[in-house]
Amino acid sequence: MTQLMACIDGSRQAGAVCDLAGWASLRLSAPLTLLHVLDQSQYIHEADFSGYLGLEGRRELLQELSRLDERRSRLAVEQGKLILAAARERVLAAGVTRVECLQRHGALVDNLAELEQDERLLVLGAYGEQSSESLARLGSQVEQVVRALHQPMLVAQPEFRTPQKAMLAYDGSAGSRRGLALLAQSPLLQGLELHLLLVGKIDGEHRALLEEAQALLTQAGVEAFALVLPGEPELVLPRYQQDNGIDLMVMGAYGHSRLRRWLLGSTTTAMLRTIRVPLLVLR
Known part of the structure; x- marks a missing residue:
């Protein structure tokens, strides 16, 4: 376990995750990797609309739906890159000098499990991008990560202040x-x-x-x-x-x-x- 990894998404608390990860990186003198995961639920890849509501005979409409799907996927990737770039600027401004950005596809827990051997400490938010801070979803993904992984982790709240x-x-x-x-x-x-x-x-x-x-x-x-x-x-x-x-x-x-x-x-x-x-x- 040689570095810190912070899970960055488009939620309102992404800034607090960056600040907490930057604080930990500086105290541990460890490099920081910013991770953005495009979950399958956030985009559609190679969708098959044939047979959907009887559209199999309407080729032009099916082609347009496919093009829209591809465009949404490309936009999701580009949005993730922008999120990572903004996060990188934020932690660099806080004094962290060794920062890498990583974008992956798939489920968050699966990706973190694959990357676990490279992690010294994982930083993630209590609220995910899709939760809207809803009490119905609060903490559910955090609990999945805690159960699945074996390294220490820091769970950020929406607001960050330097711990005393x-x-x-x-x-x-x-x-x-x-x-x-x-x-x-x-x-x-x-x-x-x-x-x-x-x-x-x-x-x-x-x-x-x-x-x-x-x-x-x-x-x-x-x-x-x-x-x-x-x-x-x-x-x-x-x-x-x-x-x-x-x-x-x-x-x-x-x-x-x-x-x-x-x-x-x-x-x-x-x-x-x-x-x-x-x-x-x-x-």
């Missing part, structure tokens, strides 16, 4: 410890005010888990506030984020804890709707 405070949700599982070790070694969150939270029963076992995690961060030179908070993760974490001005959340997609079920289950939509800050998903 980060919150790490920790559950003490073996997977969460691996994620914590990865985070401790990464320069991504260096210098940020880090809050380490374990949501669950306040007892000696949970305190010991949190102290172990805090010690690992301290050894890596990362200072963190550590708290065990009672309650339900889906209620406690958003409330803590809002009350403490957290502008970057960090969670893990691993293990079989209730925290994982919250992240990858049906309430993913509720999380993305409630929390208006970027989310870093560790694998």
Whole structure:
């Protein structure tokens, strides 16, 4: 995993994706690839109108429909190139010096799976181009990507501000410890005010888990506030984020804890709707 990849489309939050990806690229000193995927649902390729509404005998009309289809496909490609060019200018203006643009056809998840070995960190938006920020579609594609891929990813919200405070949700599982070790070694969150939270029963076992995690961060030179908070993760974490001005959340997609079920289950939509800050998903 040698670089960052950011998924760029024509949605209103594309600018925020660019800004978040640029911020991460600069902090990691890693090159950035801007990816635009032309999904099959966004254009028609070699459409067959024969037999459609009895048009098989109207050759001129069929030919015109075919020409319109080809023109739409060409326009979709050109529009994607313009989107990529604008995104490239934006990240270059932010100080990123190593930027490449890539346009591909097909399903987003399939393309990302093919490119995964070249990715160090994936950046994408919580809302897709086709969602219109509808609650019915919110987070559905993000969840598919989280399930399908294995590298860390940053999920952008419609508005970006440079992160100053980060919150790490920790559950003490073996997977969460691996994620914590990865985070401790990464320069991504260096210098940020880090809050380490374990949501669950306040007892000696949970305190010991949190102290172990805090010690690992301290050894890596990362200072963190550590708290065990009672309650339900889906209620406690958003409330803590809002009350403490957290502008970057960090969670893990691993293990079989209730925290994982919250992240990858049906309430993913509720999380993305409630929390208006970027989310870093560790694998």
